[in-house]
Amino acid sequence: MPELPEVETVVRDLRPLLCGRTLKRVERLTSVSLRQVWRAAWETSLVGQQVQAIQRRGKWIVMTLSNASLLVVHLGMTGQLRVVPADQPLESHTHFRFALDEGDLRYRDIRRFGSLQCWPDRASWQRQLAEMRLGPEPFGVDPDDWLQRLRACKRNLKATLLDQTLLAGVGNIYADEALHAARLHPARRACDLAPAEAERLRLAIEAVLTRAINKRGSSIRNYVGGSGLQGGFQDEFAVYGRTGQPCGTCGQAIVMQRYAGRSSHLCPVCQALE
Numbered sequence: 001m002p003e004l005p006e007v008e009t010v011v012r013d014l015r016p017l018l019c020g021r022t023l024k025r026v027e028r029l030t031s032v033s034l035r036q037v038w039r040a041a042w043e044t045s046l047v048g049q050q051v052q053a054i055q056r057r058g059k060w061i062v063m064t065l066s067n068a069s070l071l072v073v074h075l076g077m078t079g080q081l082r083v084v085p086a087d088q089p090l091e092s093h094t095h096f097r098f099a100l101d102e103g104d105l106r107y108r109d110i111r112r113f114g115s116l117q118c119w120p121d122r123a124s125w126q127r128q129l130a131e132m133r134l135g136p137e138p139f140g141v142d143p144d145d146w147l148q149r150l151r152a153c154k155r156n157l158k159a160t161l162l163d164q165t166l167l168a169g170v171g172n173i174y175a176d177e178a179l180h181a182a183r184l185h186p187a188r189r190a191c192d193l194a195p196a197e198a199e200r201l202r203l204a205i206e207a208v209l210t211r212a213i214n215k216r217g218s219s220i221r222n223y224v225g226g227s228g229l230q231g232g233f234q235d236e237f238a239v240y241g242r243t244g245q246p247c248g249t250c251g252q253a254i255v256m257q258r259y260a261g262r263s264s265h266l267c268p269v270c271q272a273l274e
Helices: 004-018 040-046 122-132 143-151 157-162 172-181 195-214
Strands: 023-028 051-057 060-065 070-074 079-084 094-100 104-109 115-119 255-259 262-266
Touching: 004 051, 004 060, 004 079, 004 195, 023 040, 040 115, 070 079, 070 122, 115 122, 143 195, 157 172, 157 262, 172 195, 172 262
Parallel strands: none
Antiparallel strands: 023 094, 051 060, 060 070, 070 115, 079 104, 094 104, 255 262
16 A cells, blocks of 8 residues: 555645645655655755646656656555645654645655655656566556566466556555456466456456546555545455455455465455366
8 A cells, every 4th residue: 555546546636736836845854764865956956846747657656847857756555645734733754844835745654665756857767667667557558468468477466466567556455356356366377367368357457446546545544645535445345355254246255365475365266266
């Protein structure tokens, strides 16, 4: 957490609250390095700049400023990026405060796995993405390209879907939900899928993520959107976190097993391992 639907929700919440607004002041409130060493040059790059656009790439929030520099935020496991009134008391674990021409943009992260990075231009950020080999977005993926990607992967499906070089943005929750929707066991090898199974999975991923975005993502622990509202997709989980509860399709009890070092929730009937 947060995964693609949660990050997309934050981006959509922040757009009307931030686009056209000016960053008046930057305060680093803790000694947490957040993966990129804090530099005085950040203030030169950020202060006085207007937020022109906010986009999502994978699980990253990308803010483009009027001087063409980028403020890139990864929420990690517990990150929150919100616009709040300037006089609202600071919550614990608030690491950055960006004073706006009205209100504050604040970054809070309890477990400190998130990151803020400042890039001088989009080209430098794109080079970073290329080094990471970040995969395509999971919407509108070419079916033939998708099939070839799966055939080149000898790992199990759970590990495959968590691989951000294959597809950007999918994490533990939505991997489980998509595999159930596609009626595929997480232990199946990606390279062994028949073309029809690969297409079922491609469509299931897109459908599950789309529904989750429409529900503002899933609020399980600390996640809230950019306006402070929670998500609602957790109320529609078919398998994730439902160990021992009946499958909504066949009534069999949901089980939890571990694949790729992560807990995986599945229905042993609907997702039988053939």
